[in-house]
Amino acid sequence: MFKTKSQVVYDYLRESLMGGGIKLGEKITTRIAAEKLDASEIPVGEADKMLESQDFVEVTPSVGDPGAKDRSVSLAVPRQQL
Numbered sequence: 428m429f430k431t432k433s434q435v436v437y438d439y440l441r442e443s444l445m446g447g448g449i450k451l452g453e454k455i456t457t458r459i460a461a462e463k464l465d466a467s468e469i470p471v472g473e474a475d476k477m478l479e480s481q482d483f484v485e486v487t488p489s490v491g492d493p494g495a496k497d498r499s500v501s502l503a504v505p506r507q508q509l
Contacts, residue, residue, distance in 0.1 A: 432470040435470075
């Protein structure tokens with residue numbers, strides 16, 4: 428099955444959250460995530476939106492760079508599983 432780059436990034440980040448690879452409260456910049464995943468910031472941002480809509484992460488403005496965004500992990504498991 429074909430997956431978009433955004434879906435690949437989403438799957439990776441979700442699995443990292445669920446598996447503990449990304450810790451609760453850890454902040455990860457979009458730029459760093461994009462570099463690590465060899466992707467542009469656009470699919471990372473789209474994945475962020477999907478994760479945020481499912482309460483996996485909270486996207487907050489980056490300190491010092493008004494145009495940048497950080498991803499702050501606010502929940503490591505879906506609310507349905509709590």
